[in-house]
Amino acid sequence: MQTVSEIGERRLIAMFTEAATSTADDVVIGSGDDAAVFTATGPVVVSTDTAVSGRHFRFDWSSPEQIGARTVVQSAADIAAMGGRLTGVTVSLGCPPETPVDRLLEVNAGIVAQTHSYGARVLGGDLVSSPAMVITVTSMGVLDDVAPVTLAGARAGDVLAVSGPLGGAAGGLALLSAIDHGADPSLLDRHPSVVAGFRLPQPDPRQGPKAARVGATAMTDVSDGLVEELVTMSASSGVRLDVSSAAVPRATDLDEVGRDLGVDPVRWALAGGEDHVLLAAFSDAMPDGWTRIGTVSDGAGAYVDGEPVGSLRGWQSFSTT
């Protein structure tokens, strides 16, 4: 089995470039030169997201393809959260020199496949040696005749809604962690959809532009947990946000996983992160498929079932655990 250091940076980059080849009309120059060039005729939306081995993913918990694809899901969700449509990504991969080449190519295949599934392409990247695998995806997108939707526009009287179910990623992580600590491994087979929600969440990024078109006043993706996003949106918009916990849609099978692990699944839906569905405020109609979870009013702060969210906070993507 060849390692990354044996095969060398330049040959690997050539292999990546081949995997990423795309003939999209708006790509003037694709990967393989100093920089890529694409045509833009309006506002460009850009965001970057990094995942680190042992911290954001584990190769014994997810396949290399899932790990690569998930980084694209996370980064692309930020484009959707502005109302944008993903058009291209750049990728930086850091890995130990002893990494098997096949593993790196599989991670890259996941990145390319997920990017293509979004109708976008890989525009270029970098490959470096690092003590742990580090994947940085920078996403770029366009706004198709909609104004960008920030965190700051929610107004009293608006309705709060989410574009999909929550808690799957946190529930799946809890399952994998429990098995790591001795729980019955057959739990994974009994709850495949929840485990899949951790390994490769499937938010629908098209909901971002759809929400923008019907006039969403504020929007974000749920990366740090619903309550954390509520706190941020509340502060940015200068309003009070109230959510009913019973109204928050929970991932399929999440309640059963909660029973099996002795955890309240509502907590995963409220405080768990990384589902990357969209949270938005609407003053008027909302798109099909969204679920109303609460209200916007004058005041300040984020509340769940009438109580301040304080006790539910604390999950952060940066921690030592």
Next chain:
Amino acid sequence: MQTVSEIGERRLIAMFTEAATSTADDVVIGSGDDAAVFTATGPVVVSTDTAVSGRHFRFDWSSPEQIGARTVVQSAADIAAMGGRLTGVTVSLGCPPETPVDRLLEVNAGIVAQTHSYGARVLGGDLVSSPAMVITVTSMGVLDDVAPVTLAGARAGDVLAVSGPLGGAAGGLALLSAIDHGADPSLLDRHPSVVAGFRLPQPDPRQGPKAARVGATAMTDVSDGLVEELVTMSASSGVRLDVSSAAVPRATDLDEVGRDLGVDPVRWALAGGEDHVLLAAFSDAMPDGWTRIGTVSDGAGAYVDGEPVGSLRGWQSFSTT
């Protein structure tokens, strides 16, 4: 002294956002939301570059500001190499949780200052925990009424030229390494410009658009060493490239450092990397300040003083050393 894990991701990102605040006309939404939005009215050039602690930089060799600034120099050079003008960057910082906050803020200050010195701005970023500090800068730029200059356009009869002196980064690295292995530390004081060439190379990115305007037929920045770039350009353009080693401009004081270390400084200029000046082929005039170093002819391969460059190759940014 506070550490990164004590202060937390959100407060740090808020501090970064404050440091990066910019009111440039074409930035619709700056950092602080899910994604940044900037206006583009033509081709957008994008490239990404990653630097890893212990591999691409060392805190005992460079200041945190220099380390941050250098990552911007490296990434921005790829925009210049297409003929583009840098307009914005996104930054992903990974670091161990025990990293002192001051160090991280100084790295960020270097990133912001270098970006601003190029007339561009920091559009956003990410902050994660990782075993070593990892800095990824994704650069975006525009082409001001010039066509992008690829690696593939050099033609027989063109002249090869570079936009600045070479070897400074390799000579500075050799000095620092020698002192690490017992050489007299006063060598640093005797050769400040060469050490500075490693710590923070100062290529002029404005030379990229200038070269594009006068009709450069192929261009790249010297990141992996001149001979490596010659090999790449030769293969991409399908031509033979000949360089005269005596014509390659060497960094100020480089010959003296070579004498002090017993190394042929021409080797640093030919095979050393990370100076990030531009190498281009011109069919007609070249801009002021460029130095002619060789010729383009029919055939294949890269030659120095009439010999194939094979023996000079080997430096690669990905290695275990």
